[in-house]
Amino acid sequence: MLFKSSPSSRYSLESEFVSQLDNDILAFIDKGLDNDDDEEFNRLAIKEFELQFHTIPPYREYCLHKGITPGDISGWREIPAVPSRAFKDFVLATFPVEKAEHAYFTSGTTDPLKKGKIYRDAAAVRLINAANGLLTRKYVFPDYERMKILLMTPSPRMAPGIGMAVGLDRVRSEFGTPDSGYLISFSGLDLELLVQSLLDSEKTGHPLTLIGSTPGFIYFFKACEREGIRFNLPSGSRICDGGGYIGQFGECSKEEYFALCRKILGIAEQYCINVLGMGEVSTNFFDSTLNDHLDGKTVGRHKVIPPWTRTEVVAIDNFQQLPAGEIGLLRHYDLVNRSMVVAVQTDNLGFMTKDGFEIVGRWKKRPGKIDAEEIRGTHGGKIMNQMVNFLLKRNLKKLGTIYKKA
Secondary structure, eight states, X not given: OOOOOOOOGGGSTTSHHHHHHHHHHHHHHHTOTTOOOHHHHHHHHHHHHHHHHHHOHHHHHHHHHTTOOGGGOSSGGGSOOEETTHHHHSOOOSSOGGGOSEEEEOTTOOOTTSOOEEEEOHHHHHHHHHHHXXXXXXXXXXXXXXXXXXXXXXXXXXXXXXXXXXXXXXXXHHHBOTTOEESEETTEEOHHHHHHHHHHHHHHOOXXXXXXXXXXXXXXXXXXXXXXXXXXXXXXXXXXXXXXXXXXXXXXXXXXXXXXXXXXXXXXXXXXXXEEEETTEEEEEEBOHHHHHHTTOOOOOOBOOOTTEEEEEEOTTTOOBOOTTOOEEEEEEEGGGTTSOSEEEEEEEEEEOSSSEEEEEEEOOOTTOOOEEOOOOOTTHHHHHHHHHHHHHHHHTTHHHHHHHO
């Protein structure tokens, strides 16, 4: 069975259908993180599916192969989820890509001849900014309007095709003080800026935020250990890392990472926030740890599922939903994915908790097995981490000399 009719003007970016859908999604986000309107989520998810079915030919063929069309479903769980690897094989966009406001590489892309892309139009960019801005405020800066932020990542000028760089530039401008900045340049890690900023924070008592890839922080911590260097950042300082999971957290265990944050920087575990970000899913998933600590809650570390998303864990053999606590593959439904596909089946392994979910690694794709391998992924995936790791290692040998000079 082939779907031969072409997308009509009903589903163009300029159409009332798409404009109203964007307005409704934005209004849903604006209701905040306590929004529990399941009926509205379901309505919007089905409308997104309708749009994506009619405007993304590879997705339409995929759905038809499964025998599912927009008229066949009544609930969001029935929407076919696209495997994340499909973003490397097909253009999955609801609009002509020449109208894209942003075009990024997918996370984990390593083949230079086969780089998947994420495309977002201007309205979709507004959606992702609204959603992730709200989450960053709630889970990274619930107690400060602005703070000095040091980003252990390249700038958008250095890495314009990587969503993490562009997204964190917005974090810097929205939540950072004017002296916030990037630590990675074309010449490598700016150790002078990093060391001097840490020492200044100690001296002035003004808290500091560090944001970047988990391996980058671990390399820095290990270099400080070798040189016998420690800092004692003031109360309220925090660190937000992307990447690393239970079992293998970069180059050390999760518990060792938290111990290093306290030992080298003086930052307590409650102020260590891990975030799961991937190009194929627009919403970032943050640990609730800091917000729970400030609210006096004693709940286990977990990733928060915002109201405009749904996350399920499914079995690797039949993709059926698993009960809480059982390890399987994470599947995300994200209304902010209006410009792509609302349902994404990842190869990340995790489990549901009482309050959210946790991630434990990536499936090795062995039939019937749930063995995990180490992931250091974040928004930019392997490309970002390889770039940061190279630029970090090249300069960290100078740490002892720079510290003494500072």
